[in-house]
Amino acid sequence: MQDTILRAEDLQAEFDTTDGVVKAVNHVSFGLPRGGTLAITGESGSGKSSVALAIMGLLPYPGRVTGGSIHFGDRDLLTLSGEELRTVRGREVAIVFQDPSTGLNPVLSVGDQVEEIIRAHQTVSRREAKAMSVEVLGQLGLPDPEEIVRRHPFQLSGGMAQRVMIAIATALNPSVLILDEPTSALDVTVQAAILEDMARLQERHGTSIVLISHDLGVVAQMADSVAVMYAGRIAEYADAETLFRSPRHPYTASLLASRPRPDQESRGRLAAIKGTPPSLIDLPDECAFLPRCHKATSECRSESVPELLSAGGDAHVAACYNLMYSEDEGTAARRSA
Template sequence: MPADRPAPLLDVRDLCVGFPARGRMVPIVEHVSFSLPEAGILGLVGESGSGKSVTAMAIMGLIDTPGVRVSGSVRFRGRELVGLPPRQMRRLRGRDIAMIFQDPMTAFTPVYTIGWQIDEQIRAHERVSRTQARARTVRILGEMGVPDPERMARRYPHQLSGGLRQRAMIAMALSCNPTLLIADEPTTALDVTVQAQILDLIRSLRATHGSSVLLITHDMGVVAQTCDSTLVLYSGRVAETGPSGRVFDHPGHPYTAALLDSIPPLYGPRPDRLPAIAGAPPVPTDRPAGCAFGPRCAHVHATCTAAPPALVPLGPGHAAACVLPAEGTPLPPRTVARGDACP
């Protein structure tokens, strides 16, 4: 690493996660590498089943299924997390690395109030009284836009709307001022108004708390609004990575281009139908020998079926795992002009 470039806050190298199935180890995440700088926002995108949440859970050390194999390197501020003893990992979770889980209704314990659960996290990591913990809980709930936070803190998860539960989940994640926030589909199942509010909160974390954010989503429009850089996963492998502006304006992988084509434009010619990606992602136990996207790709040819393509540099920090740029063949023109995409 050049001397004038600061070390990344999070540096993931060659991360692999395999689950036992059918008498063998099935790779769910394969050789995923990326870095996240201080106060950066990285979007981890892909369809359901692409390995996004498994990647996040591996970073957090939350995969405890018997027989699962996690290998590679996950360094947080230079400290290796893969293989870290559970006691030491628990000290990091919540205090230094926090996570907004995909479904706050199931992430919160239903038999305790929202305030009690946030209080408990604060007191687990800091030596504060119950009164001090509750005061901080009420304050941060208010900062997250929860109305009448003192009263809401006394409510149970089922008594809050989806948007308020998501805000409470963000408040819990930020209660100990973590340096890294992992947000797993934080806008799923929310209406567009609440979704926009949640994205505004996430964008404000960098300014108000100095946090770095790993934003996991399947929505390229969300990434366009929020993220500095983008990592596209497909079938557990990196399909494309780079600064969001370059990935969106000059996609180097047909899968990335197809995801972008599925975003309805806000202005310009309105297409009669948005293009859909034919087929479905491969089952992890039955991946093709070559490019995993090959069976769904309109530009597949013989080279694609030989072996999984390596990442090909396309520009500063931009690379795609596709044989087309490796052969000097540009992707065909996009079907839909991006413009400013809907969230």
């Protein structure tokens, strides 16, 4: 059996707002293989960041986890005390947030911020901590790290700021690193360089990565397996090669079709998915993708929300009734165990 370092089981999280309860994460389960990269993708608002924040115990008010478990080794992170969780966080499981501008403290130098995390978790002298920060920044491809540690966040470019964030997250060599849209705000060359740094880091330390990205190019480049989220649920889950080659959920197929392809004539005229995702406050009783689905049948309309069904291959599942009712590709789909 594959060694899974982090496992979410039936995770549910919501935000209790004045407009109603936003069901941001609905019955999400996945496993992160040790040393591997799991990508979570899907449109804006599908619940990707909420999953990441729930794992870290950092869902902001009025958000809360309402069900499920998140096992890191044999510990359920959801049952740890605040103190225990703080020890895990940063040291064993670390996150790089979506927006670099919110992640750095504007009044502290870069060096102070990297040293702070090191000294919070390890008994080292200031001098040792300083040397360690210069080393992690250097490892992340920042030129002249001795000079960078003296800078303040406003003196950094977007790419540099994001690398500093990654340095803070990886300073203690966490076994799990969660990257929430780590390169979305950056131009493509900086993005490529940072992704290469991540791949090197993973190779060197065997880091297991949860990569959240709506960019399917990034997902294809980095991920071993992919979870596609729609309206707070996993719509499809497969190893990356299978997902890109033979998606079985119409939503995944639409996402892939709407992907910019530099090799194709249709640049600039993408098959954007028609319609919008449902409100997470008022989720329908049937498949949430139904109004946008070009493959919907009468069965879909009379059924409740579809469960994840086996899509034939090994560990390939999709939440779509087409897998049960259609005979395409000759696969008689079974309910997954």
